[in-house]
Amino acid sequence: MKRFSLVVLLCWLCSWSLMPSILVGQSLAITVMVVKDGTGTGTVTSNPAGINCGGDCNQQFPGGTTVTLTATPSAGSVFAGWSGGGCSGTGACVLSTTATVTATFNLPGSTTYDNFQLGPINPNKWHGDQFGNEVYEANRTIILDPLNPSGRVLRILNLAYGANNSDFGQSLGAFRLAFKKPETITAIRADMQVRSYKSTGCLGNPTPTTASAQVFGFFFNAGTPSSGSAIDDVIAGVQLRRDSDSPDGPGVLRVHSFVAQCSDADCVNSTFLGGGDLGTATTGQWVTVLVRWEKGLHRFILQRDTQTPLIVSYQSGGLFVADTAGPGMKHKSIGSNHFVANCTAAPRPVGNVDALFDNVFINLNAVPAVP
Numbered sequence: 001m002k003r004f005s006l007v008v009l010l011c012w013l014c015s016w017s018l019m020p021s022i023l024v025g026q027s028l029a030i031t032v033m034v035v036k037d038g039t040g041t042g043t044v045t046s047n048p049a050g051i052n053c054g055g056d057c058n059q060q061f062p063g064g065t066t067v068t069l070t071a072t073p074s075a076g077s078v079f080a081g082w083s084g085g086g087c088s089g090t091g092a093c094v095l096s097t098t099a100t101v102t103a104t105f106n107l108p109g110s111t112t113y114d115n116f117q118l119g120p121i122n123p124n125k126w127h128g129d130q131f132g133n134e135v136y137e138a139n140r141t142i143i144l145d146p147l148n149p150s151g152r153v154l155r156i157l158n159l160a161y162g163a164n165n166s167d168f169g170q171s172l173g174a175f176r177l178a179f180k181k182p183e184t185i186t187a188i189r190a191d192m193q194v195r196s197y198k199s200t201g202c203l204g205n206p207t208p209t210t211a212s213a214q215v216f217g218f219f220f221n222a223g224t225p226s227s228g229s230a231i232d233d234v235i236a237g238v239q240l241r242r243d244s245d246s247p248d249g250p251g252v253l254r255v256h257s258f259v260a261q262c263s264d265a266d267c268v269n270s271t272f273l274g275g276g277d278l279g280t281a282t283t284g285q286w287v288t289v290l291v292r293w294e295k296g297l298h299r300f301i302l303q304r305d306t307q308t309p310l311i312v313s314y315q316s317g318g319l320f321v322a323d324t325a326g327p328g329m330k331h332k333s334i335g336s337n338h339f340v341a342n343c344t345a346a347p348r349p350v351g352n353v354d355a356l357f358d359n360v361f362i363n364l365n366a367v368p369a370v371p
């Protein structure tokens, strides 16, 4: 009699909607775990709330709950579909039992361009590119990845000086590997790291030195292009950079992104259109960067690792940059790029990085990328 009263009391307190699942023995909680895969990025959320992945990729729900997972790709990525937990396709994933579900986000139509597993540097894919009169100690070669003895990576080392006849402005010293057929490339993704750097300025010159490893390209011309000249070309890129006046501690670099319109034939000077700081990286730290031009949306996607991408729209907010003409400078590359302060005094300012690159992807429709 006492036990009967307790059951009556419990069932009076509990919701009647829970009764069916209790009756068929499904009262155990269910745990949903989300794993993300693929070359792109995105977010998975749940209804009821509890998963926002992002950072929160698992949740326990009361037994009997129907959990609906929704995948949203970041700008510049596409959702390729679900696997696990009985889910597939690209629609919502509906679960009612404990499951681990993988959501795959990819870059749209991307393909490996070079992973440098075979040496030497493939002349059908790349050509060497150097700029500036003060480039020294330049080296460009495929080496064994020190952290992965079976893997090979591209090493680019470049030390550049500023001019010594002025205490004004900077000199560009660049040492790169340029894509053989850059015209149809609209997206470049690559892993890069800086193993060591030097970046020193000039006491008599307020302009600092900027030493960097970068992925970048000339994408279109905002006016009337003339072949071989960068005037009005729009460039975009992401770099691992160290400025000579950086407040950061030793061994710390900035991941810096940019979209700019060139104002001279060599694009030594340019007008900043957008981009900015994507956080820090230390020497020896691999960073994955993406530069993607979405011409139809008049914007660039700039991304570091799986962070939310930075979007630079150049035909909104009072800004209008025409994008119908091809660039005057047919160039897209990976490599080093140093703007070194000019200085009449000794010691001469120097920009230097010893950088590694690997796993270069480009958009799939950049055909023929390789002849």
Ligand SMILES: [Ca+2]
Residues within 6 Å of the ligand: 050, 051, 052, 056, 057, 058, 059, 060
């Ligand atoms: Ca959670």
Ligand SMILES: [Ca+2]
Residues within 6 Å of the ligand: 115, 116, 117, 151, 152, 153, 358, 359
């Ligand atoms: Ca490799």
